[in-house]
Amino acid sequence: MTSTDAVRDRPRQRFVTDYAELSQRVRDAGLLRRRPVYYAIRAGLLAAAFAGGVAAFLALGDSWWQLLLAAGLGLLLTQVAYLGHDAAHRQIFVSGRRNELTALLLGNVVVGLSHGWWMSKHSRHHANPNKVDVDPDVEASVLVFTSDVAAERRVRKGFGGWWVRHQGTVFFPLLLLAGLNMHVSGLRTVFGRGRVKFRAVEIPLLLARLVLYPVALFSFLSPGIAAAFLAVQLAVFGVSMGATFAPNHKGMPMIPKDLTLDYLRRQVLTSRNVRGSRFVDVAMGGLNFQIEHHLFPSMPSSTLRAARPIVRQFCAERGVPYTEAGVLESWRIVVGHLNRVGTTNVDLFECPMVSRLRAPA
Template sequence: MLTLEGLSLHADAVRTVVQDRELSHRGTEAVLLTIRLAVLPGLVLTLLGPGLGAAVLAVQLAVFGVYMGATFAPNHKGMPLVPRDTRIDFLSRQVLTSRNIRGGRPVDWLMGGLNLQVEHHLFPSMPSGNLRRAQPFVRAHCAEHGVPYTEAGLLESYGIVVRHLNRVGLGDRDPFACPFVTAHRQG
């Protein structure tokens, strides 16, 4: 399903630029989006031909979707879900449902700054390059107010994601036990 996430993100970007009349720098966004979604694909199709060009664009879009999913998943999967109707303050809702990924500048670069998901949720319009500067203040504020601030290493967070998906998707069953074989096994 993640292979389609890139398509979904591109469609959301177009929808936002077309529908959000209050979007700051809307003209610039429209120009950059046109370059990304029309000019660059046109260039690829012209240089590689329609068959190979379409294949390259399809693979690029699928890889982009998987990459974005691999960036989002370790920040949220396995974190508590807070029901919408629960009365909880903004800080607690954002911090309790997000996890930061440790690893410094290399992980910042690899994940486009979205490894600092707690700060991103608290300050969604802050440029990702500034999230690391906000982190010590957010961490201290959370400690002062008794709000748990969750961090994990990149591999550790993927382990959390896999365990969570197995627990939810398999109902804590052995992921290697085949139901068909179990049902038809004699003795």
């Protein structure tokens, strides 16, 4: 190795050491240990809520009051999805197989989302958050996240141009369809040509969940009320999921394809925490501590709040920007960011820390 190579490698070695030191601090605080009692209580409360919901459903009968229950079910399924998310990240059990089985059953049987679809999408996101052409969460589709793609679309005549110029404004109304979209995406994955680890298991489980649930609704309720119940449940589920996940990275620096960052800075610079009370922790499944979750994906969600001051202090010591916002503020940031991207040429890669860490040619 030449002296020039050694000089270039020093920052990389220091960055690796930074994450190792932070990990040690978190480990010494006991925050990476599994919390079986917490998850047992959480699962028990969800099961009790489902049992109460079924009893209320039967008691209400063919009544429009069922729509209140449908909204509650949308929120309850969001909480189950959070629990499945924790299992997929191996936060619940020491055994990877038990975590995987739990995530598979909760996703496919209870929520109706393909475990294979979620794992493929979410794993790629965690590895390279906000990285162009790598992170599936910032791929251009109905919404666009980079000005170059937005510039091509906003000059179009008619609805397409109007849509991209107002994409932030329509973002939250669009989430009303997000639940349906997630179900469709799951089906496309399990019936597609890509690799799905448990395809033979997922297909019957997913079909049973997505077919039997509507059949039960239309068998017990009149067609109009059953259709409304299904629509309300899907809408509430989509909005609650989207309102939790969107503030975590939208409006944070994007990472160009040619830029290499160390793990700690890659995760912290692209993530935003959402400040709030314990109620916010529950409502957002602990994912309001997105920085800590991205740094330590297998950390139980119940200990993320305790990890926050440790991570924040460490980032301050190393000069790494640590971003937080309130709930409403974070939603305004998302809307404003999407509208800016859709109407102006915004440099989404402009970040002093990112610029300094750009890999040498």
